[in-house]
Amino acid sequence: MGLFLLRRLLTLIATLVAVSIVVFLVMNALPGDPALIVLGIDSTPEAQAALREKMGLNEPLALRYLHWAGAALTGDFGISHSFDVPVGRLIAERLPLTLPLAALATVATVTTAIALGVHAAARHGRLADWGVMALSQLGIAVPAFWLAILLVILFAVRLRWLPPGGFPGWDDPVAALRALVLPTVSLALVQSAILARVTRSSVLEVMRLDYARTARAKGLSRSAILRRHVLPNALIPIVTIIGMQIANLVTGTIVIENVFYLPGLGRLIFQSIANRDIFTVQALVMLFAAVVVVTNFLVDVAYALIDPRLKDRV
Amino acid sequence: MTLVSVRDLTIAFGGALALRALSFDLRRGELLGVVGESGSGKTLAALSLMGMAPEAARVSGAISFDGERVDTLPETGWQSLQGRRIAMIFQEPMSALNPLQRIGTQITEAMIWHEGISRAEADARALALLGEVGMPEPQARLRMYPHQLSGGQRQRALIAMALACNPDLVLADEPTTALDATRTAQALDLLRGLARARGMALILISHDLAAIERVAERMLVLYGGDLMEEGPVAEILSRPAHPYTAGLIRARPRPRPPGVPRRPLPTIPGSVPGLADLPRGCRFHGRCPKGRPVCAEGRPPLVDIAPGRRAACLFPEPV
Known part of the structure; x- marks a missing residue:
């Protein structure tokens, strides 16, 4: 039973990692600029650029994934812009x-x-x-x-x-x-x-x-x-x-x-x-x-x- | 002393008679063989003795067990006999065992159910039983699941299960089909020995004359739902009265002595009739070398042809 559980547990973790990558990629492939969505279409390009920098959107995709996944493991899913509170709390x-x-x-x-x-x-x-x-x-x-x-x-x-x-x-x-x-x-x-x-x-x-x-x-x-x-x-x-x-x-x-x-x-x-x-x-x-x-x-x-x-x- | 008495046991599915007016007696401790091909009604007869005939079957006739009518019993009445006084050993030990339960649990189940004994007492009895049926390392086997046992060990576990409540009668339906020749012989000798040692009556159902010969004292020959011949095994095998029995015996594979040329095994021409097209009259007449028009007219009566021997044939072999 021990070996069985261990194998299934490893499969579970591998699946979760794979799922998280797919979820992250799909969310990133969606059209629309998150900074633009947050600030609205009337905002200045400078403000949008500043927010993009703050949200880490200028970093390479792989690095952003690791940041997101690492934070998510500690229960930190970022800040919800529409509720203006941490997603974890929501x-x-x-x-x-x-x-x-x-x-x-x-x-x-x-x-x-x-x-x-x-x-x-x-x-x-x-x-x-x-x-x-x-x-x-x-x-x-x-x-x-x-x-x-x-x-x-x-x-x-x-x-x-x-x-x-x-x-x-x-x-x-x-x-x-x-x-x-x-x-x-x-x-x-x-x-x-x-x-x-x-x-x-x-x-x-x-x-x-x-x-x-x-x-x-x-x-x-x-x-x-x-x-x-x-x-x-x-x-x-x-x-x-x-x-x-x-x-x-x-x-x-x-x-x-x-x-x-x-x-x-x-x-x-x-x-x-x-x-x-x-x-x-x-x-x-x-x-x-x-x-x-x-x-x-x-x-x-x-x-x-x-x-x-x-x-x-x- | 008579343990089981069956009178005119008839089992019908719709209009088709799968078993036609079967009558026989079984003494306490007697070893009876029932031989027949598939479709002969031998398994149905055994299931009826357990009160387990299929729901679709119409059963008539009378069955007495230990002096009491049992065929009229309600389901709960049968339940107090099943597993306690009458037990059954089924064909395929793998599928007859519950794959999710340990062997020990399955052997002790009937003891605890019928006798209300403690688990510890039941375990001790199961251990003794496994020893008695020749299971190697019985203590360890009790804790194992069916898939962890070999075919022969599973069959021994099934035999131990049947013996759990020390029944008066054990029905063994082709108990060795899943075993190779050596294990078949071992299992049959074991069954015979156990029945003898416990004074338990045994009905061995088989299509294999060698198995019947190895175990039984008396035998019934069934064909197409009819009892064709009945008598002591040794006498029937040496001097069969019914042409069907004679055909069965001729068709037995035998070791060929050195120097004797190889020749094809004799067979009975034709095939066993299905339930839907059972012939009128003697059910064997179409395949019978001695068949005559009169054989199709009515069912030949079962008549005494010698002391202790009966046959249902108009033209029996002299015995």
Whole structure:
């Protein structure tokens, strides 16, 4: 396991470095002069030149990358020109919203999807199975932002059970959680519909295998067979999809935070792009890419924890 | 004393009869071989004895185990027999073992489930069992995963798993298909020895007459879902009554004595009929060297042809 972890960790670091180079190059290839954007088109060429010098834009590209990457490692992502505060602080302020939202959405997705998927597989071909399949088909077909709007109309406008948007902060945890209910459901519903289908088909496949029959020949109850033998073996494709869905959440939060007017990272990147706030955009794109890369690493580790054969193969 | 009694066991898929009115008895501690080609119904018969016939199958007839009707039991009733009093050893040891669980966990599972003993006690029993089935370094093997074992070791682990609760009956369905000739012989001798030592009844299902001969005292010959012949192994192999059995025996590969010229292995002409096109009457008549029009008219009754021997043929060989 040690060697396995070390190898995966090295791959993770190499990937992060490669991603950071790509992000940096893409941001630099974008048209537009950052100094001009900051100062506006009415500014004097002398002022622009001075700012370019101050922002380090006259240095060679490689050197600028090393400066940026080195500073980023210490948490310094530069100053956001549109907010006029360090980018690091902008991100730190918004993490307490986006992180719990993403975590809640992931937990909601995984628990509902596995419960429904296993339930459907255990009742294969019967009413419960058809019900879950029909519901999940519907869930996959509905776009998340449209669902979010429908939820707001029903639960916030008509029934007035939950707030339609905004975030009161964590000083009042109940109000904060209430504000996150509808965004969480909007994010989780589509994802859990997909994951429930994957769970169902994976469980059905394992139930047909010889060792599931062996477990039955031991006289175990149906639920014990599912819990001990079928579900653990069905987890590999499920974990793969969960990993992809966590990556999807990144884009999902951008849409959902804007629908629900939540001051999180998704909304921040939206605003920063609109404001051509290059340092903030660069930092956020890097952060989102890092989330995806780290998720993939965790998925790999999860594979090895689930399946002893993968550990031995390294 | 009768342990298992099967009467008119019939298994149908739609309109097709995969097993037709099979009746036989098994004594306590008896070693029974069931021989037949694929599609003969031998695996279905074994699964029915475990209460594990496929869901799509319509099963009729009566099965008694240790004096009690079991075919009418609900699923939970079967569960208290499975793994505890009746156990099964499956064909492919690699796929029959859960790849994610240690060998020890898989062997102790049924003990803890059925007998509620402690993990420590179960581990001690599993260790003893692995020793009994001839597993090298049993202590280390308990902690290993199936992929870390060799094919022969996996088969021994499966046998230990079946013996976990000291069952009265073990069903072994082609237990040696994944093994080479030497390991096959070892595994068969092991099964026979274990059954003898524990007074355990064994049903060995195989297409291989050599395996049956090595293990069993009495045998059933199945073809196309019908019981063709039944009797002591030695007698059937030396003087088969049914033309199908005779054909099977002729088709056995044998070592060629030095000086004897090479000649092609005799085969039974034609092929095993599928479930969809089972012939009327005797299921073997189309391929039978002695087949006559009358054979297609009705199913030949299973009749006593000698003490302890029965055959379902209108024109049996004299025995």
